[in-house]
Amino acid sequence: MKLAYWMYAGPAHIGTLRVASSFKNVHAIMHAPLGDDYFNVMRSMLERERNYTPVTTSVVDRNVLARGSQEKVVDNIIRKDNEEAPDLIVLTPTCTSSILQEDLENFVERAQIDAKGDVMLADVNHYRVNELQAADSTLQQIVKYYIEKAKKKGELPEGKTEKPSVNIIGVSTLGFHNQHDCTELKRLMADLGIEINEVIPESASVHNLKNLPRAWFNLTPYRELGIMTAKYLESEFGTPYIDITPMGVVETARCIRKIQQVVNAQGANVDYEEFIDNQTLHVSQAAWFSRSIDCQNLTGKKVVVFGDNTHAAALTKILAREMGVHVVWAGTYCKYDAEWFREQVSEYCDEVLITEDNGEIGDAIARVEPAAIFGTQMERHVGKRLNIPCGVIAAPIHIQNFPIGYKPFMGYEGTNQIADLVYNSFTLGMEDHLLEIFGGHDTKEVITKSISADSDLNWTKEAKAELNKVPGFVRGKVKRNTEKFARERGFEQISLEVMYAAKEAVGA
Amino acid sequence: MTNTVTPEALTFECETGNYHTFCPISCVSWLYQKIEDSFFLVIGTKTCGYFLQNAMGVMIFAEPRYAMAELEEGDISAKLNDYDELKRLCLQIKRDRNPSVIVWIGTCTTEIIKMDLEGLAPKLESEIGIPIVVARANGLDYAFTQGEDTVLAAMAARCPKQVLEAEKEERAGIQKLLSFGRKKEEVAAEESEYVEHPPLVLFGSLPDPVVTQLTLELKKQGIKVSGWLPAKRYTELPVIEEGYYVSGLNPFLSRTATTLMRRRKCKLIGAPFPIGPDGSRAWIEKICSVFGIEPKGLAEREKQIWDNLEDYIQLIRGKSVFFMGDNLLEISLARFLIRCGMTCSEIGIPYMDKRYQKAELEMLEKTCQEMGATLPKIIEKPDNYNQIQRIYELKPDLVITGMAHANPLEARGINTKWSVEFTFAQIHGFTNARDILELVTRPLRRNHALKDLGWDKLVKEEANV
Numbered sequence: 001m002k003l004a005y006w007m008y009a010g011p012a013h014i015g016t017l018r019v020a021s022s023f024k025n026v027h028a029i030m031h032a033p034l035g036d037d038y039f040n041v042m043r044s045m046l047e048r049e050r051n052y053t054p055v056t057t058s059v060v061d062r063n064v065l066a067r068g069s070q071e072k073v074v075d076n077i078i079r080k081d082n083e084e085a086p087d088l089i090v091l092t093p094t095c096t097s098s099i100l101q102e103d104l105e106n107f108v109e110r111a112q113i114d115a116k117g118d119v120m121l122a123d124v125n126h127y128r129v130n131e132l133q134a135a136d137s138t139l140q141q142i143v144k145y146y147i148e149k150a151k152k153k154g155e156l157p158e159g160k161t162e163k164p165s166v167n168i169i170g171v172s173t174l175g176f177h178n179q180h181d182c183t184e185l186k187r188l189m190a191d192l193g194i195e196i197n198e199v200i201p202e203s204a205s206v207h208n209l210k211n212l213p214r215a216w217f218n219l220t221p222y223r224e225l226g227i228m229t230a231k232y233l234e235s236e237f238g239t240p241y242i243d244i245t246p247m248g249v250v251e252t253a254r255c256i257r258k259i260q261q262v263v264n265a266q267g268a269n270v271d272y273e274e275f276i277d278n279q280t281l282h283v284s285q286a287a288w289f290s291r292s293i294d295c296q297n298l299t300g301k302k303v304v305v306f307g308d309n310t311h312a313a314a315l316t317k318i319l320a321r322e323m324g325v326h327v328v329w330a331g332t333y334c335k336y337d338a339e340w341f342r343e344q345v346s347e348y349c350d351e352v353l354i355t356e357d358n359g360e361i362g363d364a365i366a367r368v369e370p371a372a373i374f375g376t377q378m379e380r381h382v383g384k385r386l387n388i389p390c391g392v393i394a395a396p397i398h399i400q401n402f403p404i405g406y407k408p409f410m411g412y413e414g415t416n417q418i419a420d421l422v423y424n425s426f427t428l429g430m431e432d433h434l435l436e437i438f439g440g441h442d443t444k445e446v447i448t449k450s451i452s453a454d455s456d457l458n459w460t461k462e463a464k465a466e467l468n469k470v471p472g473f474v475r476g477k478v479k480r481n482t483e484k485f486a487r488e489r490g491f492e493q494i495s496l497e498v499m500y501a502a503k504e505a506v507g508a
Numbered sequence: 509m510t511n512t513v514t515p516e517a518l519t520f521e522c523e524t525g526n527y528h529t530f531c532p533i534s535c536v537s538w539l540y541q542k543i544e545d546s547f548f549l550v551i552g553t554k555t556c557g558y559f560l561q562n563a564m565g566v567m568i569f570a571e572p573r574y575a576m577a578e579l580e581e582g583d584i585s586a587k588l589n590d591y592d593e594l595k596r597l598c599l600q601i602k603r604d605r606n607p608s609v610i611v612w613i614g615t616c617t618t619e620i621i622k623m624d625l626e627g628l629a630p631k632l633e634s635e636i637g638i639p640i641v642v643a644r645a646n647g648l649d650y651a652f653t654q655g656e657d658t659v660l661a662a663m664a665a666r667c668p669k670q671v672l673e674a675e676k677e678e679r680a681g682i683q684k685l686l687s688f689g690r691k692k693e694e695v696a697a698e699e700s701e702y703v704e705h706p707p708l709v710l711f712g713s714l715p716d717p718v719v720t721q722l723t724l725e726l727k728k729q730g731i732k733v734s735g736w737l738p739a740k741r742y743t744e745l746p747v748i749e750e751g752y753y754v755s756g757l758n759p760f761l762s763r764t765a766t767t768l769m770r771r772r773k774c775k776l777i778g779a780p781f782p783i784g785p786d787g788s789r790a791w792i793e794k795i796c797s798v799f800g801i802e803p804k805g806l807a808e809r810e811k812q813i814w815d816n817l818e819d820y821i822q823l824i825r826g827k828s829v830f831f832m833g834d835n836l837l838e839i840s841l842a843r844f845l846i847r848c849g850m851t852c853s854e855i856g857i858p859y860m861d862k863r864y865q866k867a868e869l870e871m872l873e874k875t876c877q878e879m880g881a882t883l884p885k886i887i888e889k890p891d892n893y894n895q896i897q898r899i900y901e902l903k904p905d906l907v908i909t910g911m912a913h914a915n916p917l918e919a920r921g922i923n924t925k926w927s928v929e930f931t932f933a934q935i936h937g938f939t940n941a942r943d944i945l946e947l948v949t950r951p952l953r954r955n956h957a958l959k960d961l962g963w964d965k966l967v968k969e970e971a972n973v
């Protein structure tokens with residue numbers, strides 16, 4: 001048993017659901033107790049999804065415990081198959097199914113007999129993997145399933161596309177700025193004259209998965225999701241993959257040079273150097289920003305970085321290499337992939353922190369007293385408590401991290417966004433600091449402004465205490481309305497009763 | 509009214525139970541705030557933790573007095589000893605937070621692996637010297653607000669039986685503190701404001717301002733509230749002796765009611781719940797009638813509240829509402845909204861205790877008859893998929909639903925109100941009737957403001973294959 005207040009990566013089934021519901025016309029059925037479909041709320045709220053999240057539950061309740069869930073699971077799969085005719089139904093085990101040890105594989109086989117669509121069991125174990133690992137393996141499982149299916153049917157297309165083309169692998173729902181990154185990557189590929197063969201899993205159709213081998217290469221921009229699929233495609237078809245995250249000016253250039261090398265090796269003849277130069281000097285503002293006076297002022301400032309592997313590593317490099325900021329420590333919660341992280345960031349920070357314990361991270365921040373933090377929502381709140389500004393760079397995230405405006409982290413526009421994020425975090429911090437030194441703009445409390453000095457009304461102790469329970473931002477209004485009410489009715493004293501009467505009468 | 513609707517009885521149906529609701533462990537989020545000296549330990553998995561973390565949103569950052577005891581593979585395979593593990597964690601909690609009670613929340617996993625929490629708690633309690641209350645608020649057996657019911661039922665067993673002499677002093681001390689600054693005669697005078705009646709204890713966790721409001725409301729009738737379950741602090745749990753009267757504030761507290769009746773030998777006052785001015789009046793009247801008190805000024809009070817609601821009622825009168833069902837407040841809310849002039853064809857509800865909600869159901873029936881409205885169908889354990897098909901057919905003016913369906917329905921031009929807000933808003937008593945309508949009318953007011961834009965349906969027509 002472990003005492004836990006906060007977790008960075010969710011349970012395994014969340015990863016499976018993220019991948020399954022990213023695809024078009026794929027339905028996931030969770031084998032879970034009532035109440036475990038919270039994923040639907042998150043997707044509907046955070047992504048502001050207009051469509052119903054294609055996830056339902058085959059409910060595990062007392063009856064199931066007594067008799068097993070075989071009939072129920074099979075019925076639910078077939079029912080969903082009839083109702084919505086999905087291409088694929090993914091039966092998703094949860095922590096509960098992990099201990100019930102029912103033969104879900106067998107239920108899937110039974111359901112497949114009657115279902116028109118495909119049915120599969122996500123091969124994830126709650127106690128062995130987390131959300132990110134499960135997402136990675138579910139994607140690979142689905143891809144492999146459809147490649148093998150096509151092979152069996154002899155439907156696997158031969159050869160590569162005519163022009164250089166790419167599969168972008170790993171864009172998914174509830175991923176940090178994934179939608180924007182995807183648009184930016186597509187734009188980048190277009191600029192490079194590379195066709196997009198497939199993007200998976202976001203908005204992809206499972207019917208198109210058999211076309212994956214036609215791409216000249218695979219791009220896996222996120223370390224956490226897609227590498228297993230890319231490796232599978234490499235071993236199966238020899239398709240090379242590029243796992244350099246194009247985040248930051250230097251890494252984007254490195255990624256593009258690698259693309260150049262990979263496509264030229266297959267007979268293309270491209271030279272991207274001029275493109276890189278032009279983008280770096282004129283399109284992205286980040287290189288110029290590094291040179292500007294603003295950025296000079298950031299030199300040597302102390303920061304800490306924490307997040308998932310992809311974003312924490314990229315940000316660490318950007319801060320240290322491209323902005324001259326001093327990264328005291330960089331950390332990740334991807335413990336299962338810690339070696340990779342160390343390798344990536346070691347030369348760019350003083351210390352590497354690998355942990356999932358938010359207490360440890362909080363302490364490490366307090367110890368260092370950085371000028372800014374780049375982390376998840378949790379670090380943002382640590383920052384609030386310590387009065388240190390924080391830029392959010394990785395999940396777990398809140399609704400404000402799903403902006404409507406275009407905010408990629410990748411590619412050349414991404415470098416601009418990151419420059420803003422970094423710069424704003426610092427200036428906010430400095431402004432605060434200056435305000436403090438000079439005593440601030442306005443030290444008067446708002447509520448005192450609304451009371452006329454010669455108020456003849458007198459609040460009883462209880463009423464005053466009650467008033468103080470009203471949230472600060474409406475307290476002034478409640479107070480004014482209550483006093484107005486009391487004056488109109490000729491009350492001299494405002495007691496609890498008067499207060500409630502005012503609320504009833506005028507909604508004070 | 510000229511159209512005579514032949515009132516049939518309410519109909520009850522039961523569907524598949526495939527609906528969306530919150531896991532009952534969510535009660536932790538409001539109960540730890542209500543019971544200030546408590547610590548809630550949820551003994552479960554990452555799944556439970558993930559849910560709580562996300563459902564509680566920003567609260568999680570305010571150092572909540574709650575934590576997960578996250579079960580690992582060793583706990584499941586019984587390689588580790590449950591008692592030792594729990595002891596280690598509880599000692600850590602004692603050291604860091606020093607609470608007056610630790611509430612263990614049992615989850616699906618502890619049920620399935622049959623971890624004997626009820627057996628372990630008394631042993632550990634005496635070893636570490638902190639009361640441990642066990643509530644099995646899991647998703648296998650319960651929905652959302654029923655979580656509170658399991659916790660309060662367990663707490664009911666902990667309410668002191670009789671005040672010990674020493675403690676009487678202490679409790680009086682609290683009383684003294686409350687009446688601080690007032691003269692002795694005033695306190696005595698206050699006592700005389702009450703009518704002689706057997707002790708009354710109210711149950712249900714409500715925000716402190718609502719507790720004050722309802723207490724004052726009863727005081728106007730000369731009724732004294734001897735205590736609340738739960739109180740602000742675990743150490744202030746009310747005395748409950750045999751023969752005391754109890755009354756529930758919320759429709760989802762049937763286990764607590766049963767426990768109070770069977771194990772504490774209390775008498776339950778079965779009344780409609782004080783939600784809406786109609787419900788509030790009926791609730792007070794019922795308590796008065798049990799105590800043989802002639803209620804004073806209630807009719808005027810109710811009327812005055814209705815008058816003040818008129819601007820909101822105008823917006824919903826004649827409109828239809830559909831409850832998908834997820835928090836058990838549905839019957840009372842529907843009853844109030846029908847009284848406001850709405851029609852309601854379907855009330856979804858996770859679980860329907862016809863005995864505990866008897867008075868409320870009768871009032872719903874009566875309200876429908878008086879308003880000339882058709883009686884709604886009550887659908888227990890609804891099936892969300894079927895409900896959505898019915899919603900498409902009926903095209904109700906307002907659907908009260910969970911967050912999973914709210915945005916998709918809005919995108920299809922259907923007004924929705926997020927049901928969970930009713931559990932967190934202040935909705936009880938005369939004073940808060942306006943807040944309920946504030947919530948109910950918000951989508952209508954908002955969509956009214958946008959109505960000329962022609963942006964009702966924001967999804968592309970799905971090709972029918």
Ligand code: SF4
Pocket residue numbers: 033034035036095096531532533552553555556557559614615616617645646647648
């Ligand atoms: S339904 Fe069960 S497993 Fe899921 S969060 Fe609730 S208690 Fe935990």
